[in-house]
Amino acid sequence: MRRELLTPRSGWQSEMESIGFHYHSIDGTYWDESRCYAFSESEIDQLESATAELHQMALNAAQQVVGSQRYEEFAIPAEWVPAIEQSWNAYRSDQPGGFTLFGRMDLSYDGASPPKLLEYNADTPTACLEASVAQWQWLQAARRDADQFNSLHEKLIDAWRTLRAASEETRLHFAAVSESQEDWGNLDYLRDTAIQAGWQTFALPVERIGWNGTKFVDEFNVPIERLVKLYPWEWLVREDFGAALPTSTMQVVEPAWKMLLSNKAILVVLWELYPEHPNLLPAYYEPAPLGSKYVKKPKLAREGANISVVDGPEVQATDGDYGAEGFVYQAVAPLPRFEEDFALIGSWIVGDKPAGIGVREDVSPITRNTSRFVPHYFE
Amino acid sequence: MARRRSSTQITLVLIGTVTLVGCSQQSAPSARDHYASLEDCAADWGRPESCERVQSSGYPGGFLFWGPLYAANARNNALNDARRNATPNFVDPARQNRAIGSSKAPTSRGGFGSSSRSYTSGG
Numbered sequence: 001m002r003r004e005l006l007t008p009r010s011g012w013q014s015e016m017e018s019i020g021f022h023y024h025s026i027d028g029t030y031w032d033e034s035r036c037y038a039f040s041e042s043e044i045d046q047l048e049s050a051t052a053e054l055h056q057m058a059l060n061a062a063q064q065v066v067g068s069q070r071y072e073e074f075a076i077p078a079e080w081v082p083a084i085e086q087s088w089n090a091y092r093s094d095q096p097g098g099f100t101l102f103g104r105m106d107l108s109y110d111g112a113s114p115p116k117l118l119e120y121n122a123d124t125p126t127a128c129l130e131a132s133v134a135q136w137q138w139l140q141a142a143r144r145d146a147d148q149f150n151s152l153h154e155k156l157i158d159a160w161r162t163l164r165a166a167s168e169e170t171r172l173h174f175a176a177v178s179e180s181q182e183d184w185g186n187l188d189y190l191r192d193t194a195i196q197a198g199w200q201t202f203a204l205p206v207e208r209i210g211w212n213g214t215k216f217v218d219e220f221n222v223p224i225e226r227l228v229k230l231y232p233w234e235w236l237v238r239e240d241f242g243a244a245l246p247t248s249t250m251q252v253v254e255p256a257w258k259m260l261l262s263n264k265a266i267l268v269v270l271w272e273l274y275p276e277h278p279n280l281l282p283a284y285y286e287p288a289p290l291g292s293k294y295v296k297k298p299k300l301a302r303e304g305a306n307i308s309v310v311d312g313p314e315v316q317a318t319d320g321d322y323g324a325e326g327f328v329y330q331a332v333a334p335l336p337r338f339e340e341d342f343a344l345i346g347s348w349i350v351g352d353k354p355a356g357i358g359v360r361e362d363v364s365p366i367t368r369n370t371s372r373f374v375p376h377y378f379e
Numbered sequence: 380m381a382r383r384r385s386s387t388q389i390t391l392v393l394i395g396t397v398t399l400v401g402c403s404q405q406s407a408p409s410a411r412d413h414y415a416s417l418e419d420c421a422a423d424w425g426r427p428e429s430c431e432r433v434q435s436s437g438y439p440g441g442f443l444f445w446g447p448l449y450a451a452n453a454r455n456n457a458l459n460d461a462r463r464n465a466t467p468n469f470v471d472p473a474r475q476n477r478a479i480g481s482s483k484a485p486t487s488r489g490g491f492g493s494s495s496r497s498y499t500s501g502g
Contacts, residue, residue: 019391020394048384104502121502123502125502126502129394132386132389133389133391136385136386137389147381147383147385148385149385150385150386151385152386154386170433171433177492177495178492180495185394188394189391191394192391196392201393205492206491206492207489207491207492208489209491210488211486211488211490212486219488220410220411221410222411222433222445231491235494235495236491238494239490239491239493240491240493241490242490244490302502
């Protein structure tokens with residue numbers, strides 16, 4: 001794994017906009033092709049096999065949580081347990097009600113030591129358009145003879161196609177917060193892949209979803225059969241319409257059982273089930289077993305908010321409004337550093353298979369939503 | 380030969396051709412009429428192409444038909460325009476309403492979305 005410095009293509013901005021990537025320069029520099037990461041094939045093999053194994057272990061951890069009723073550790077309200085278990089059982093029996101489209105694991109990997117799981121963004125993973133289309137387009141222009149770990153596009157279409165074949169419904173409604181350009185860029189891309197798989201699709205802001213007393217409906221009062229949301233479950237369940245969700249017939253992508261994998265408490269369960277696994281870091285509900293060096297993470301948080309990296313008396317922390325549900329404490333796996341930049345691997349799962357990676361860079365060791373997306377290739 | 384792991388082709392059919400919220404926002408309340416048959420829908424709206432078949436377990440045969448979207452306060456104008464466009468020599472707008480319902484039922488909204496604060500929803 002190495003970083004190469006490049007001259008950006010002239011006119012790359014219009015190239016990105018042509019694929020719907022309008023937020024390429026959000027907060028300054030976001031898409032950054034002034035550099036790229038080069039991997040060897042064996043490194044990609046290692047990332048792919050670790051991702052597949054970690055996903056399988058995460059599913060086993062979810063089964064452990066369900067089987068042992070450990071919902072309190074995950075700060076999941078009791079009224080939500082039936083919905084989680086129903087969707088989990090549907091997933092286990094390959095029924096459409098348990099359908100999962102995707103997830104993204106954040107890994108610390110330096111090309112030498114085994115990849116380490118930092119967290120699993122299993123509910124609302126973003127940077128999908130970037131990882132799938134944007135860096136593929138860059139590959140065609142900048143490293144045409146090389147390969148890239150990226151089959152997201154066809155795997156997304158295949159997943160939608162599989163769901164279409166198993167479902168009676170024909171419509172998908174896509175929803176996200178109205179003002180988030182990044183979320184809509186991702187959601188429109190997912191919608192594009194669903195259309196290519198034969199779905200009839202509609203989009204609406206999550207704020208405009210309606211409840212008519214028996215069904216959730218769109219802004220034209222058309223019943224929503226299956227909602228593809230880029231909006232966290234933990235927010236949905238606590239909002240005004242949340243109480244109606246468990247009794248409604250509306251299916252949701254990602255399904256309710258993903259509340260288990262996207263919660264940082266899953267890191268503690270994973271370490272319990274697979275102690276000393278080379279792709280896991282020790283994780284606990286208290287810092288004592290980790291000594292004076294650890295990372296403190298809220299069970300429910302996004303975009304690197306409210307994370308503290310503790311090294312004895314030194315504490316490096318990000319701000320935010322999360323943490324009310326409690327914290328987990330994880331051993332430190334330093335991100336590899338290239339000059340002043342730290343690099344993090346986002347490794348994608350589509351359906352239940354590894355589908356590619358994206359690299360994020362930041363001058364901070366804590367990756368945030370503003371961290372730059374850097375393309376990669378391997379040979 | 381090594382297994383190639385990048386997509387060989389990527390085709391997009393939606394993004395790049397629509398604006399971000401182009402199909403997500405309507406400035407005025409809209410409605411659609413529901414019909415039990417394609418014939419009834421086509422009779423109201425001038426041609427079958429204006430109608431959309433959708434699955435619905437509550438109706439005979441398991442599906443019903445939607446007419447086109449129209450401004451909720453201007454149904455008659457929408458009907459007249461649709462019929463006139465479908466039939467150039469159209470003269471009589473007074474036809475029977477064959478719809479079995481419309482989508483203007485009272486619905487509460489805004490029950491989702493309050494948690495977004497200053498963050499985006501992704502991770």
